[in-house]
Amino acid sequence: MALGQDIYDGAGRLLLGRHILLTEEQISNLEFLGFPGVYVDDEFSRGIEIQQIVSPEVRRQALKIVYDLFHTDMRKQEPSEAEFKLRKTVESVVDDVICNGDIMCNIMDIKSYDDYIYYHSIHVGILSVVVGARLGLPHDELCQLAAAALLHDIGKRFIDHDIVRGGKAHRSEEEQEVYRSHPKIGAEYLRETCRFSADVYEGIMEHHECYNGEGYPLGKKGAEIHLFARIIRIADCYDAKVSAFPAQKSLSPSEALEYVMALGDRWFDPDCGCVRKESGGVSDRLRSRTVQRAACGGGTEF
Numbered sequence: 001m002a003l004g005q006d007i008y009d010g011a012g013r014l015l016l017g018r019h020i021l022l023t024e025e026q027i028s029n030l031e032f033l034g035f036p037g038v039y040v041d042d043e044f045s046r047g048i049e050i051q052q053i054v055s056p057e058v059r060r061q062a063l064k065i066v067y068d069l070f071h072t073d074m075r076k077q078e079p080s081e082a083e084f085k086l087r088k089t090v091e092s093v094v095d096d097v098i099c100n101g102d103i104m105c106n107i108m109d110i111k112s113y114d115d116y117i118y119y120h121s122i123h124v125g126i127l128s129v130v131v132g133a134r135l136g137l138p139h140d141e142l143c144q145l146a147a148a149a150l151l152h153d154i155g156k157r158f159i160d161h162d163i164v165r166g167g168k169a170h171r172s173e174e175e176q177e178v179y180r181s182h183p184k185i186g187a188e189y190l191r192e193t194c195r196f197s198a199d200v201y202e203g204i205m206e207h208h209e210c211y212n213g214e215g216y217p218l219g220k221k222g223a224e225i226h227l228f229a230r231i232i233r234i235a236d237c238y239d240a241k242v243s244a245f246p247a248q249k250s251l252s253p254s255e256a257l258e259y260v261m262a263l264g265d266r267w268f269d270p271d272c273g274c275v276r277k278e279s280g281g282v283s284d285r286l287r288s289r290t291v292q293r294a295a296c297g298g299g300t301e302f
């Protein structure tokens with residue numbers, strides 16, 4: 001049985017290359033690492049090329065930079081290099097999504113449980129840009145949105161691994177409080193170390209706010225919540241449902257979509273969820289909480 005796709009670890013390193021013939025030992029190792037399945041080349045898939053909205057190379061680059069940012073304390077080093085790489089990566093993601101806008105968004109990845117957070121960050125980044133582009137956001141705002149979405153969970157790197165990994169059902173009240181601090185910790189960490197615009201920080205800070213005000217950490221509701229955060233909220237929830245996360249059973253894409261639609265305007269901005277093409281740019285109503293252009297700390301493009 002030949003492998004149908006390259007397999008990378010969470011740091012963007014190649015584990016197994018496409019077309020190699022899988023041995024029983026390699027299959028056991030993949031199972032041991034928690035990979036729920038792999039694409040294979042067989043008589044049914046021969047000649048079928050899976051079109052992807054973001055090229056494998058851009059996705060690998062994004063995976064690497066997100067992994068590096070989760071493992072580097074930017075307060076202890078010159079932030080410029082990591083920030084520069086991130087800016088280049090988000091531009092590549094946005095350009096690919098704009099270029100391949102008509103391709104159905106296929107971002108099912110094969111990943112191990114331990115790498116979940118890095119893949120999840122990439123998926124949320126890509127899905128958020130797809131939604132933002134469909135809503136008519138201009139290029140520079142899509143880049144800001146991509147940066148916020150790729151790093152939406154960066155605050156989790158400062159929280160005990162067991163609390164993050166355990167899932168809500170296994171956390172004590174105290175642990176749940178700690179877990180719920182990750183949007184604020186992440187936004188403050190990036191504000192301290194990077195020169196993004198205020199929109200990026202707000203997108204991260206508010207990505208667990210609910211449209212009906214039941215979210216955290218600020219309890220904002222409706223259009224008080226930053227547009228980036230409203231978009232990331234939907235992408236985050238959808239990807240968490242389709243991904244095989246250790247603490248929960250994954251749903252099929254159609255079941256996840258039903259789940260998102262069922263929660264409709266309770267958790268999500270219905271205008272972001274419908275994802276209809278806005279012909280004349282983002283409507284005033286949708287943008288009622290405007291995307292601010294003011295930069296923080298002498299910031300630059302996004």
Ligand SMILES: [Fe+2]
Nearest residue numbers: 152153207208
């Ligand atoms: Fe989060």
